Amino acid sequence: MPVKESQSNELGNVPSVQVLAILKELQTMLATLVETGDENYVDIHGMPLLPGEIQSLKQILGTGEVEATIAALGPTHVTETSIPGIWWVTHRNASDEIISEFIEVTDLPEILKTQHHDLHEAPEKFQQRLNEINLGA
Structure with missing residues (x-):
């Protein structure tokens, strides 16, 4: 009985139905x-x-040029794939277990954007920093 070789492409074996x-x-x-x-x-x-x-x-998606790690309740790792607009986002808890994982299709994942409440506090925080080094007005 002839053995059928598995199909492959330049990335390796043909992806599963679920992956496709x-x-x-x-x-x-x-x-x-x-x-x-x-x-x-x-x-x-x-x-x-x-x-x-x-x-x-x-x-298949590969890795692009941008990688970021956000330190929050647990580390979140964001990786741009080799396809512009497709990002891999992995959230972990304090024990380093994956708690959520997404492939986001966006210009920039929301978690990388400055949060509005943080932005509103920024001028005061910056002024405090300047005061600490005696550059405040």
């Missing part, structure tokens, strides 16, 4: 972002994906 469905959904979301500016996301943590499928998605 997510990629198709991301393609649609990206087109919508370009056409209307509407942002969207895929909740990876809430899906029944196998570890190999998550790795397959990461490999």
Whole structure:
């Protein structure tokens, strides 16, 4: 009986049906972002994906030029993929366990933007800093 070789492409084996469905959904979301500016996301943590499928998605999407880590209740890691407008966002708790994971389709993930309440406090905070080094007015 002949052994059928698994199909492969330049990235490795052919992705699972689940991975292909997510990629198709991301393609649609990206087109919508370009056409209307509407942002969207895929909740990876809430899906029944196998570890190999998550790795397959990461490999296919690649890594772009921007990576950021936000220190909040637990670390959040944001990575631009090699596809502009598609970002991988992983939130962890204080024990470093993944508590949520998203692929966001957006110009810039919301978590990287300055929060409005922080921005309103910024002038006073900056003035205090200047006063500390005797540059305040």
